[in-house]
Amino acid sequence: MLSYVGRRVLQSVPLLIGVSIIGFALMHLAPGGPLAVYTLNPTITNQDIERIRIVLGLDQPVHIQYFKWASGMATGNWGYTFFGGRPVLGVILERMPATFLLMGSALSLAILIGCTIGVLGAVRRYSVFDMMATSGAMVALSFPTFWFGLMAIYLFAIKLGWLPSGGMYELGEEDNLLDLVRHLILPCLVLALVITAVWSRYTRSAFLEVMHQDYMRTAKAKGLRAPARLLRHALPNALKPLIALLGIELPALFSGALVTETIFGWPGMGRLFVDALNMKEYPVLMGMIMFTALFVIVGNLVADILIALLDPRVRLS
Amino acid sequence: MRVGVWGRFRRHPLAVFGFVTVAVLCLAALFSPFIAPHDPLLLDTSRRFVAPFARAGFVLGTDELGRDTLSRLLYGGRISLTVGLVAMVTTVVTGAVIGLLAGYLGGLIDTLLMRFVDTMLCFPQIFLLLVIAAFVPPSLISIALIIGLTSWMEVSRIVRAEILHLKEQDFVQAARALGASGGRIMFQELLPNIAAPLLVAATLRVASAVLAESYISYLGYGVQPPLASWGNMLTNAQGYFDTVPWLAILPGAMITLTVMGFNFLGDGLRDALDPRLRMDK
Numbered sequence: 001m002l003s004y005v006g007r008r009v010l011q012s013v014p015l016l017i018g019v020s021i022i023g024f025a026l027m028h029l030a031p032g033g034p035l036a037v038y039t040l041n042p043t044i045t046n047q048d049i050e051r052i053r054i055v056l057g058l059d060q061p062v063h064i065q066y067f068k069w070a071s072g073m074a075t076g077n078w079g080y081t082f083f084g085g086r087p088v089l090g091v092i093l094e095r096m097p098a099t100f101l102l103m104g105s106a107l108s109l110a111i112l113i114g115c116t117i118g119v120l121g122a123v124r125r126y127s128v129f130d131m132m133a134t135s136g137a138m139v140a141l142s143f144p145t146f147w148f149g150l151m152a153i154y155l156f157a158i159k160l161g162w163l164p165s166g167g168m169y170e171l172g173e174e175d176n177l178l179d180l181v182r183h184l185i186l187p188c189l190v191l192a193l194v195i196t197a198v199w200s201r202y203t204r205s206a207f208l209e210v211m212h213q214d215y216m217r218t219a220k221a222k223g224l225r226a227p228a229r230l231l232r233h234a235l236p237n238a239l240k241p242l243i244a245l246l247g248i249e250l251p252a253l254f255s256g257a258l259v260t261e262t263i264f265g266w267p268g269m270g271r272l273f274v275d276a277l278n279m280k281e282y283p284v285l286m287g288m289i290m291f292t293a294l295f296v297i298v299g300n301l302v303a304d305i306l307i308a309l310l311d312p313r314v315r316l317s
Numbered sequence: 318m319r320v321g322v323w324g325r326f327r328r329h330p331l332a333v334f335g336f337v338t339v340a341v342l343c344l345a346a347l348f349s350p351f352i353a354p355h356d357p358l359l360l361d362t363s364r365r366f367v368a369p370f371a372r373a374g375f376v377l378g379t380d381e382l383g384r385d386t387l388s389r390l391l392y393g394g395r396i397s398l399t400v401g402l403v404a405m406v407t408t409v410v411t412g413a414v415i416g417l418l419a420g421y422l423g424g425l426i427d428t429l430l431m432r433f434v435d436t437m438l439c440f441p442q443i444f445l446l447l448v449i450a451a452f453v454p455p456s457l458i459s460i461a462l463i464i465g466l467t468s469w470m471e472v473s474r475i476v477r478a479e480i481l482h483l484k485e486q487d488f489v490q491a492a493r494a495l496g497a498s499g500g501r502i503m504f505q506e507l508l509p510n511i512a513a514p515l516l517v518a519a520t521l522r523v524a525s526a527v528l529a530e531s532y533i534s535y536l537g538y539g540v541q542p543p544l545a546s547w548g549n550m551l552t553n554a555q556g557y558f559d560t561v562p563w564l565a566i567l568p569g570a571m572i573t574l575t576v577m578g579f580n581f582l583g584d585g586l587r588d589a590l591d592p593r594l595r596m597d598k
Binding site: 014015018019022026029030031135138139141142143144145146147148150151153154158251252254255258259262273274277278280285288289292293296297 | 331432433435436437438439440441442443444445447448449451452524528531532535536537538548551555558559562565566568569572573576577580581584
């Protein structure tokens with residue numbers, strides 16, 4: 001097992017290098033490059049900019065700049081914000097809990113509902129329920145998240161007045177858990193919709209895949225009842241592609257969270273990203289791009305290790 | 318064979334629904350200058366916020382500047398579909414070339430290209446789209462190219478998998494024995510044989526490109542006003558949301574309908590063209 005984990009970690013190294021090269025290239029693609037903020041400031045002269053260029057090492061060859069930047073990333077020095085000069089990594093980490101609360105709750109809800117629909121659809125393939133579930137999933141996948149969010153706000157916040165239309169807390173209610181839950185319901189449901197659709201489709205095909213295997217026929221021939229067959233025999237085998245999906249769908253989850261946070265004014269990383277975009281805060285943008293990509297690499301690594309824990313064949317191959 | 322494909326396609330009511338929707342939308346977009354009752358950019362503040370069906374000549378009402386909503390939806394559809402189609406072509410061409418090269422050449426090139434694909438897949442698409450869209454001066458072509466160049470990875474994986482399977486077959490060996498060059502084998506022997514999966518992928522890519530365009534236009538980094546796209550119509554409508562909801566409902570409904578149409582069409586094509594590729598084996 002340990003050697004499998006070691007090999008799998010090594011496989012992430014090229015990805016890390018690739019991600020860092022793309023991140024570094026994007027930073028230099030920014031209009032004005034890393035010096036953009038200084039050229040916009042009228043009190044700074046050209047001589048000043050030249051001096052800053054040398055201090056920041058921007059007069060050095062590209063590969064040396066890259067290594068300096070990459071070693072900074074590795075040691076937690078992700079640069080400083082243009083406005084306020086705060087460390088970028090700190091600014092991002094500050095927003096992390098809000099985003100992870102939103103993503104975590106939406107993902108849990110989506111997996112719960114999506115898997116149930118998927119399993120029922122696979123068991124009763126081509127039934128009315130299955131037809132409705134598969135076409136319903138396709139419809140859900142076609143909704144633009146932001147529009148669905150706006151419709152939800154219109155119905156539940158403006159028309160019915162049941163739930164708040166945005167934000168994370170009412171003023172002065174920062175410690176009130178119930179208030180937090182009330183604010184979480186709408187963004188969580190909106191983000192969960194598309195993920196539920198993805199999970200129900202994948203669960204359905206993962207279960208259909210295993211249900212025609214010989215061991216399922218054997219289990220039936222042994223006289224095992226359907227629930228036992230599903231839980232003891234089908235589930236463990238169908239679980240692997242679903243755990244892999246957890247890692248594969250992480251980038252889409254971040255994208256969905258960005259849109260959801262923007263509509264609902266949820267103070268998370270997605271909101272931070274959009275604000276940084278509007279303020280041309282390039283260091284924060286680059287930091288966010290790198291943060292999400294690194295998180296996706298680690299997420300896929302964890303998913304693969306989980307799969308190897310479940311299935312000895314994976315770690316021996 | 319042709320009868321078989323059409324027969325299988327026709328049996329899916331949703332696929333037919335998708336086909337009809339896509340056809341109607343494309344025709345509406347193509348002929349919008351002839352169908353649209355008004356100039357979509359014509360301002361008239363004496364008729365702001367006319368409700369749908371409330372005044373003759375303005376079937377779907379008017380927006381905050383008195384512009385005719387139906388005309389804006391038609392022209393907006395033109396923009397959204399153009400961006401969707403150009404982005405799809407970019408995606409399919411990039412994905413097919415990279416998939417072909419990786420699958421056919423193999424070895425180090427395959428490894429490098431596929432690691433590049435893996436790397437690109439680590440970035441959430443909206444984050445990349447927004448950053449690049451903010452750096453590059455926005456135009457229809459640049460938006461379409463950005464969307465295309467951030468979404469080709471899955472196509473290249475599909476193509477590579479097909480090529481790995483195809484390149485061992487006799488007709489490829491025969492072409493090689495006859496002395497055909499690598500380029501000829503890739504583009505004249507192999508490419509026509511993956512037309513079916515490519516067509517399916519292309520249809521589904523239009524759906525996701527239309528969706529991506531609406532996201533970045535909604536966030537203000539896509540199609541710029543006064544040009545109407547369904548995404549930026551929603552941004553405007555958001556400001557008057559509690560009093561005139563239809564302004565937000567209509568463009569969103571159009572996006573949903575379009576994306577749904579292409580998705581159902583793509584799914585139907587997959588079932589009809591290649592039963593092997595069905596989601597449920």
